[in-house]
Amino acid sequence: MTSKQTILQAIKKSLPPEVPLPDLQGLGVCYENPEAQFAEILKAVGGSFFRVKDIEALNRELKNLKFYQNARKIVSLLPGVGEPTVDLESVEDPHHLEDVEVAILKGEFAVAENGAVWVTDRGLRHRAIYFITQHLILVVEAHQLVHNMHQAYERLAFINPGYGAFISGPSKTADIEQALVIGAHGPRSCTVFLVG
Amino acid sequence: MDHSTRAAQFIRNEARVHWHDQALWYVRVKRDKMAQSVPEWENLREIAAQIKAHTMSRLPDYLEMFEENATRLGAKVHWAVDAREHNETVYQILKNHGVQRVVKSKSMLTEECHLNPFLEARGIEVVDTDLGERIVQLAQEPPSHIVLPAIHKKKEEIGELFHRYLHTEKGASDPTYLTESARGHLREKFLKADAGITGVNFAIAETGGLVICTNEGNADMGTSLPPLHIACMGFEKLIPRARDLGVFLRLLARSATGQPITTYSAHFHGPRPGGELHIVIVDNGRSQILQKPEFRRTLSCIRCGACMNTCPVYRRSGGHSYDSVVPGPIGSILSPAQDPQRYYSLPFASSLCGSCTDVCPVKIDLHHQLLAWRKELVLQGLIPFSKRLTMKVVGWVFQNTWAYEGTGRLVRWIVPKLPRSVLYNRWNVWGKQRELPPFPKESFREMYRKRKVQGSEARNRK
Ligand code: SF4
Numbered sequence: 001m002t003s004k005q006t007i008l009q010a011i012k013k014s015l016p017p018e019v020p021l022p023d024l025q026g027l028g029v030c031y032e033n034p035e036a037q038f039a040e041i042l043k044a045v046g047g048s049f050f051r052v053k054d055i056e057a058l059n060r061e062l063k064n065l066k067f068y069q070n071a072r073k074i075v076s077l078l079p080g081v082g083e084p085t086v087d088l089e090s091v092e093d094p095h096h097l098e099d100v101e102v103a104i105l106k107g108e109f110a111v112a113e114n115g116a117v118w119v120t121d122r123g124l125r126h127r128a129i130y131f132i133t134q135h136l137i138l139v140v141e142a143h144q145l146v147h148n149m150h151q152a153y154e155r156l157a158f159i160n161p162g163y164g165a166f167i168s169g170p171s172k173t174a175d176i177e178q179a180l181v182i183g184a185h186g187p188r189s190c191t192v193f194l195v196g
Numbered sequence: 197m198d199h200s201t202r203a204a205q206f207i208r209n210e211a212r213v214h215w216h217d218q219a220l221w222y223v224r225v226k227r228d229k230m231a232q233s234v235p236e237w238e239n240l241r242e243i244a245a246q247i248k249a250h251t252m253s254r255l256p257d258y259l260e261m262f263e264e265n266a267t268r269l270g271a272k273v274h275w276a277v278d279a280r281e282h283n284e285t286v287y288q289i290l291k292n293h294g295v296q297r298v299v300k301s302k303s304m305l306t307e308e309c310h311l312n313p314f315l316e317a318r319g320i321e322v323v324d325t326d327l328g329e330r331i332v333q334l335a336q337e338p339p340s341h342i343v344l345p346a347i348h349k350k351k352e353e354i355g356e357l358f359h360r361y362l363h364t365e366k367g368a369s370d371p372t373y374l375t376e377s378a379r380g381h382l383r384e385k386f387l388k389a390d391a392g393i394t395g396v397n398f399a400i401a402e403t404g405g406l407v408i409c410t411n412e413g414n415a416d417m418g419t420s421l422p423p424l425h426i427a428c429m430g431f432e433k434l435i436p437r438a439r440d441l442g443v444f445l446r447l448l449a450r451s452a453t454g455q456p457i458t459t460y461s462a463h464f465h466g467p468r469p470g471g472e473l474h475i476v477i478v479d480n481g482r483s484q485i486l487q488k489p490e491f492r493r494t495l496s497c498i499r500c501g502a503c504m505n506t507c508p509v510y511r512r513s514g515g516h517s518y519d520s521v522v523p524g525p526i527g528s529i530l531s532p533a534q535d536p537q538r539y540y541s542l543p544f545a546s547s548l549c550g551s552c553t554d555v556c557p558v559k560i561d562l563h564h565q566l567l568a569w570r571k572e573l574v575l576q577g578l579i580p581f582s583k584r585l586t587m588k589v590v591g592w593v594f595q596n597t598w599a600y601e602g603t604g605r606l607v608r609w610i611v612p613k614l615p616r617s618v619l620y621n622r623w624n625v626w627g628k629q630r631e632l633p634p635f636p637k638e639s640f641r642e643m644y645r646k647r648k649v650q651g652s653e654a655r656n657r658k
Contacts, residue, residue, distance in 0.1 A: 007479045045455065114457040175346055177371060
């Protein structure tokens with residue numbers, strides 16, 4: 001007997017009585033001003049928030065960011081946003097992204113409830129870029145803001161192989177005496193631009 | 197050694213106990229704030245409990261569905277009956293790929309299976325990458341908490357450790373400075389690793405995907421650089437549908453650390469292009485628990501740690517006093533299920549105040565189960581002789597009115613006359629941390645009788 005069969009047989013020996021799968025209809029909180037909610041939560045978890053009209057305004061704000069001013073290795077996957085110096089497509093090995101300072105990437109949508117942005121590796125050569133960059137900038141279209149996590153999952157289908165994540169703020173830890181430290185292994189900052 | 201003996205070592209340092217207690221209470225308060233900010237919190241808990249109960253009732257179907265879908269996406273699924281098979285499986289995969297160095301993100305399952313020493317004995321370097329886990333790994337200690345592995349350590353002690361291993365400045369204890377050094381050290385390990393091992397928070401039957409939640413991003417870093425990813429999961433991590441995550445991700449981080457969601461909630465569906473994803477599904481005693489109707493609900497646990505943070509006994513006795521991979525209320529139920537001989541004292545490490553049950557996001561009736569375990573352990577004859585004898589005698593006294601009254605009278609008369617050395621000796625375990633209350637002259641029963649007589653006399657006089 002294979003281990004799989006052994007395990008399944010042991011489980012079948014005395015299964016709990018059938019319980020129906022609950023309905024998730026009607027769950028979730030909606031906000032009067034989801035943008036304000038998103039901004040507030042994102043700030044509370046250590047991120048920065050900008051609301052801009054268009055790409056031009058975005059670029060202007062970008063230039064004001066301290067970490068951006070001094071950065072030399074920049075990745076941008078949004079046409080016309082920032083001044084990229086590293087072409088992600090031409091990097092063979094994700095290990096070579098180690099010294100990227102700023103990565104400007106697209107967020108598919110944002111969640112007001114918890115300040116999270118959904119990102120994927122679709123059309124992205126190295127998903128390591130989300131974590132290995134020193135500073136992460138996510139750009140989301142303003143109409144792509146949902147209220148809560150239930151709405152978020154309504155938008156998601158996982159049919160093909162791929163990677164996706166909710167990212168809410170910069171990498172952080174509180175493992176030393178509960179003192180919150182921003183910038184554990186991953187990005188030291190997470191800036192979200194809501195555009196449109 | 198039982199729980200109270202190990203706890204006695206921890207509580208010798210009173211200041212430290214207080215500090216530990218406060219640190220965890222702080223997390224509990226953050227959890228409360230978060231829970232209160234969600235108006236439908238109680239409803240969410242109920243739904244989460246139902247989803248888990250439903251999954252358990254159809255577990256074989258869902259496991260097969262998960263395997264089929266995960267395989268379709270390109271992952272390789274392995275099954276392991278016990279810890280040994282789990283470790284062997286992981287080792288074989290690593291060996292086939294010629295792996296020398298592994299980075300691991302937090303996984304209680306690999307802790308439970310003692311994977312690290314197993315791999316190290318075979319010449320593989322394993323680096324725990326969660327900062328708390330890295331700290332206890334350097335200190336050669338097990339984690340003392342499932343979410344906050346190094347909660348028992350002072351920053352000065354961590355400074356010492358880092359000075360020794362990471363060459364930080366001597367005497368430095370600033371958390372920001374120490375974290376920054378760990379960042380440098382661990383980034384180096386990430387870049388040199390040949391494989392990443394992770395645990396699994398949720399496995400989705402409907403899609404064949406895995407979800408892993410961290411605040412540091414270490415699971416993502418460790419799986420996006422090296423081409424090989426091995427994910428180890430207990431079979432109870434399964435949930436039916438992706439949209440059920442809406443419920444669980446709302447509950448998990450709020451209950452664990454009082455955050456609205458973990459910083460990274462990563463969804464892995466199949467390996468990344470050019471890489472490999474192996475999933476090891478483990479039983480290791482879980483099917484035994486599933487067969488016990490009174491205890492099977494513990495398999496719904498999503499390992500948030502809230503029951504530990506709120507437990508007055510855990511907060512004051514420290515995680516190591518449980519001597520088990522999962523400490524606190526939930527560990528005190530899971531551990532005796534695996535090895536009742538060894539963990540017989542854990543169900544007694546509880547005040548049965550019910551606070552754990554109140555905070556549990558999946559509504560496990562923890563304190564009821566702790567009580568049930570106490571009965572079970574008595575039936576199995578695993579309670580020490582002294583405790584059994586006391587219970588027998590006390591039980592007999594309570595059953596016989598005359599014995600109860602007689603004993604009461606005797607005790608009230610004799611105890612106030614006894615010298616302390618007779619009362620508080622090593623046989624009186626109860627009196628170790630407690631003072632006896634002053635003894636009344638007469639019992640309630642006697643007082644009641646007297647009043648009744650006085651009352652009827654007074655009535656008669658009217
Ligand atoms: S038993 Fe409940 S409260 Fe305790 S860790 Fe598990 S899910 Fe959290």
